[in-house]
Amino acid sequence: MEIVILAVVIAVVALGAISGLVVSSRRKKQLPPPPPTTPSVTAPPAEPQVGEDAETPRDEERRTIEEVGLPDSGATLVEEAPVAEPEAPAAPPVEVPEPTAGRLVRLRARLSRSQNTLGKGLLTLLSREHLDEDTWEEIEDTLLTADVGVQPTQELVERLRERVKVLGTRTPDELRALLREELLTLIGTEADRSVHTANGIGPNGEEIPGVVMVVGVNGTGKTTTTGKLARVLVADGKSVVLGAADTFRAAAVDQLQTWGDRVGARTVRGPEEGDPASVAFDSVKEGISEGADVVLIDTAGRLHTKTGLMDELGKVKRVVEKHGPVGEVLLVLDATTGQNGLVQARVFAEVVDITGVVLTKLDGTAKGGIIVAVQRELGVPVKLVGLGEGADDLAPFEPEAFVDALIGD
Numbered sequence: 001m002e003i004v005i006l007a008v009v010i011a012v013v014a015l016g017a018i019s020g021l022v023v024s025s026r027r028k029k030q031l032p033p034p035p036p037t038t039p040s041v042t043a044p045p046a047e048p049q050v051g052e053d054a055e056t057p058r059d060e061e062r063r064t065i066e067e068v069g070l071p072d073s074g075a076t077l078v079e080e081a082p083v084a085e086p087e088a089p090a091a092p093p094v095e096v097p098e099p100t101a102g103r104l105v106r107l108r109a110r111l112s113r114s115q116n117t118l119g120k121g122l123l124t125l126l127s128r129e130h131l132d133e134d135t136w137e138e139i140e141d142t143l144l145t146a147d148v149g150v151q152p153t154q155e156l157v158e159r160l161r162e163r164v165k166v167l168g169t170r171t172p173d174e175l176r177a178l179l180r181e182e183l184l185t186l187i188g189t190e191a192d193r194s195v196h197t198a199n200g201i202g203p204n205g206e207e208i209p210g211v212v213m214v215v216g217v218n219g220t221g222k223t224t225t226t227g228k229l230a231r232v233l234v235a236d237g238k239s240v241v242l243g244a245a246d247t248f249r250a251a252a253v254d255q256l257q258t259w260g261d262r263v264g265a266r267t268v269r270g271p272e273e274g275d276p277a278s279v280a281f282d283s284v285k286e287g288i289s290e291g292a293d294v295v296l297i298d299t300a301g302r303l304h305t306k307t308g309l310m311d312e313l314g315k316v317k318r319v320v321e322k323h324g325p326v327g328e329v330l331l332v333l334d335a336t337t338g339q340n341g342l343v344q345a346r347v348f349a350e351v352v353d354i355t356g357v358v359l360t361k362l363d364g365t366a367k368g369g370i371i372v373a374v375q376r377e378l379g380v381p382v383k384l385v386g387l388g389e390g391a392d393d394l395a396p397f398e399p400e401a402f403v404d405a406l407i408g409d
């Protein structure tokens with residue numbers, strides 16, 4: 001009898017074990033498929049960054065999803081409803097920036113508001129019935145206050161005096177046309193103001209992305225401008241890689257990555273306080289391997305010691321040039337800083353060959369004349385202007401649209 005009972009107990013236990021195995025193997029087959037692993041351009045940060053081998057957030061996320069999806073141990077023989085597939089984490093949508101053509105015209109209201117004293121002020125003064133010495137002095141003061149600079153101011157006033165004399169009686173339209181012409185001469189309409197982003201040629205004759213270095217003192221809007229420029233390029237159909245070489249400011253690196261993420265551009269970053277030149281080098285390397293059109297490098301802008309800055313920026317450029325030429329070095333200047341901006345321009349020009357200027361915060365100052373002064377100082381054209389904190393408030397600089405906004409048409 002005891003033997004029979006023992007045999008029954010063993011049989012029940014064995015049956016239980018077998019059915020458990022069946023359930024467990026069935027459950028395993030019901031495991032949800034892993035989330036998609038193909039890298040998505042909508043979520044560049046999920047990819048490992050160059051120079052970083054730490055686990056990415058997406059790896060972590062994937063593991064968590066798999067763990068959550070595992071069957072619990074209290075399995076029963078009852079068939080369960082199929083486990084629903086986990087929803088893939090929603091990636092932020094990639095933005096499509098607005099086209100850049102005619103942007104300055106669209107931002108015209110902002111420009112004419114801030115530069116009102118310069119343009120309209122000059123017109124009002126020139127329209128006075130008697131253009132006596134005091135009036136000419138006022139015209140001169142208006143130009144100087146707008147940071148046009150002493151030499152260009154004197155040249156302009158001289159030309160205006162001559163032409164007004166020849167004109168005799170002046171209608172408002174004639175005056176406006178005359179002032180427009182003279183301001184355009186002062187700013188220059190011949191210069192090549194395009195940002196050079198064409199492919200370069202590497203040391204072995206291979207094509208490499210266009211490389212743009214963005215330099216300037218911290219606070220001028222350098223990182224913001226790099227981000228906005230990425231949008232300008234994406235809007236124009238180019239693929240972009242960003243290099244966060246301002247490694248001394250963690251905030252700047254994150255800020256740049258946020259800009260990149262918004263338009264699907266990968267951001268290459270290095271360790272905090274790491275070597276900016278190596279980040280710059282890695283970003284071009286990444287651009288080459290991705291087959292990107294353009295690599296934009298945001299650099300550090302500490303002006304504590306001039307020598308330190310010289311060493312650093314010079315090195316960044318030299319190291320990048322191991323891959324091929326740097327097509328453009330853009331100096332970012334804050335238009336509200338006036339003469340200080342010119343001092344900065346001088347210092348930077350000693351360190352690297354500046355090929356273009358970006359004048360930021362023109363929306364917040366009446367000192368648009370700095371465009372003339374800085375072009376004279378550096379002998380390079382203003383190529384872009386910042387007209388606000390909005391993502392698309394960076395416009396290609398077009399002298400005609402600028403002057404029209406100043407004096408109305």
Ligand code: GDP
Pocket residue numbers: 216217218219220221222223224225252301360361362363364385386387388389393
């Ligand atoms: P960085 O230290 O030179 O990299 O400067 P940031 O890019 O961090 O910019 C400094 C501040 O200037 C930020 O608050 C920007 O939003 C602001 N800024 C940049 N460009 C413009 C512009 O064209 N107009 C205005 N109003 N603000 C700007």
